[in-house]
Amino acid sequence: MGKALEGVRVLDMTHVQSGPSCTQILAWLGADVVKLEAPGGDITRKQLRDLPDVDSLYFTMLNCNKRSITLNMKSEEGKRIFTELLPRFDVLAENFGPGALDRMGFGWDRLRELNPRLIFASIKGFGEGPYTHFKAYEVVAQAMGGSMSTTGFEDGPPLATGAQIGDSGTGIHTVAGILAALYQRERTGRGQRVTVAMQHAVLNLARVKLRDQQRLTHGPLKEYPNKEFGDTVPRSGNASGGGQPGWAVRCAPGGPNDYIYVIVQPVGWEPITKLIGRPDLADDPEWATPEARLNKLDKMFQLIEDWSIGHSKWEVLAKLNASNIPCGPILSTKEIIEDESLATNEMVVKVDHPERGEFTTVGCPIKLSDSPVDVERSPLLGEHNEDIYGSELGLGEQLTGLKAKGVI
Numbered sequence: 001m002g003k004a005l006e007g008v009r010v011l012d013m014t015h016v017q018s019g020p021s022c023t024q025i026l027a028w029l030g031a032d033v034v035k036l037e038a039p040g041g042d043i044t045r046k047q048l049r050d051l052p053d054v055d056s057l058y059f060t061m062l063n064c065n066k067r068s069i070t071l072n073m074k075s076e077e078g079k080r081i082f083t084e085l086l087p088r089f090d091v092l093a094e095n096f097g098p099g100a101l102d103r104m105g106f107g108w109d110r111l112r113e114l115n116p117r118l119i120f121a122s123i124k125g126f127g128e129g130p131y132t133h134f135k136a137y138e139v140v141a142q143a144m145g146g147s148m149s150t151t152g153f154e155d156g157p158p159l160a161t162g163a164q165i166g167d168s169g170t171g172i173h174t175v176a177g178i179l180a181a182l183y184q185r186e187r188t189g190r191g192q193r194v195t196v197a198m199q200h201a202v203l204n205l206a207r208v209k210l211r212d213q214q215r216l217t218h219g220p221l222k223e224y225p226n227k228e229f230g231d232t233v234p235r236s237g238n239a240s241g242g243g244q245p246g247w248a249v250r251c252a253p254g255g256p257n258d259y260i261y262v263i264v265q266p267v268g269w270e271p272i273t274k275l276i277g278r279p280d281l282a283d284d285p286e287w288a289t290p291e292a293r294l295n296k297l298d299k300m301f302q303l304i305e306d307w308s309i310g311h312s313k314w315e316v317l318a319k320l321n322a323s324n325i326p327c328g329p330i331l332s333t334k335e336i337i338e339d340e341s342l343a344t345n346e347m348v349v350k351v352d353h354p355e356r357g358e359f360t361t362v363g364c365p366i367k368l369s370d371s372p373v374d375v376e377r378s379p380l381l382g383e384h385n386e387d388i389y390g391s392e393l394g395l396g397e398q399l400t401g402l403k404a405k406g407v408i
């Protein structure tokens with residue numbers, strides 16, 4: 001079966017996580033993604049290695065379905081080869097530190113001169129302004145995008161979330177920008193620049209906290225468990241702070257992930273009272289309505305926990321869902337990697353790699369009925385130099401010399 005982005009060619013100069021997470025999705029959607037690396041390779045090939053001299057899981061899990069070429073963009077010959085390469089691609093993606101591509105001699109003006117149809121996608125830490133020239137990593141974006149100040153418990157420090165909203169969150173925003181630009185090019189024939197700042201992507205994901213910042217000016221946030229409010233949205237532990245109250249309650253046997261997150265919708269209260277053995281609370285005016293419960297959410301979840309602590313999270317999951325009560329057991333990474341339904345959904349996928357053998361990766365969460373994803377292994381460094389430089393650019397006979405001179 002064909003793929004959605006068949007025929008779209010992406011020159012992928014991304015590294016680390018944010019950019020590679022974007023181009024990996026483009027590859028899964030069917031684009032021909034050619035990863036251009038410095039002759040030393042993406043730094044993550046060697047970071048967090050679990051096996052000696054083998055591409056790390058950090059790299060292999062973010063660079064599936066791509067091809068790899070090496071090119072020294074700081075050499076004159078490298079720059080010349082790049083100018084030949086660029087017109088053959090629809091998209092150039094990069095997430096270097098600010099100004100790196102300009103320093104190589106390939107700012108946006110030069111790029112569009114070389115290829116007016118080019119979509120040039122850049123990820124940076126920040127937009128225009130005082131931070132433009134600053135580098136950024138995942139948690140820097142979480143810190144400056146509104147996530148850290150609103151994550152954690154009231155009496156503890158700001159916390160980073162394990163989900164990589166700054167890196168992979170920005171990657172997926174960039175996918176959207178690239179696809180929109182490709183679509184617009186169908187009408188205009190022109191390429192364009194796509195920029196996504198990690199701070200902006202995190203802020204977009206933390207949107208509801210800005211909602212609450214404005215609600216604060218009209219009084220305390222009643223849906224939050226906090227008792228006192230200053231002039232900024234507080235950390236609210238595991239409360240959603242949203243329209244329906246929720247909390248993580250403990251389950252048996254009391255291990256670090258023996259918790260289940262329970263949401264109490266208005267219709268859920270009556271069945272919950274039966275499950276927890278307190279049917280008297282269903283009609284008790286002190287408990288019967290969401291408004292009545294609002295000032296004692298901590299007590300409500302304590303009542304639920306007094307019941308849940310006697311059952312495993314899987315039993316609680318089954319019992320709550322039997323009454324149509326939204327809930328989610330806290331799954332450990334081990335439970336996730338062993339989860340049959342995630343494997344069936346091709347979200348936990350096994351891939352063969354010539355150097356490391358079989359490894360497990362996370363599949364593509366975007367499912368298209370006419371464009372199925374086949375997850376294929378990440379490329380070895382420069383594995384496709386021959387294909388691209390030899391077969392496409394006709395440099396086959398020069399490859400040994402180019403390698404010896406450190407150009408590829």
Ligand code: COA
Nearest residue numbers: 016017018037038071072073074095096097124125135136
């Ligand atoms: N050939 C020759 N040189 C190359 C090259 C190639 N093919 N590819 C990259 N380089 C060079 C660049 O020219 C640059 O050198 P310069 O600074 O002398 O101009 C250098 O390698 C890369 O610099 P940089 O991207 O700043 O790497 P870093 O390791 O110092 O910083 C980040 C890493 C992630 C902090 C930085 O890239 C960044 O802020 N990126 C944008 C935000 C981002 O995506 N962060 C999240 C990453 S998960």
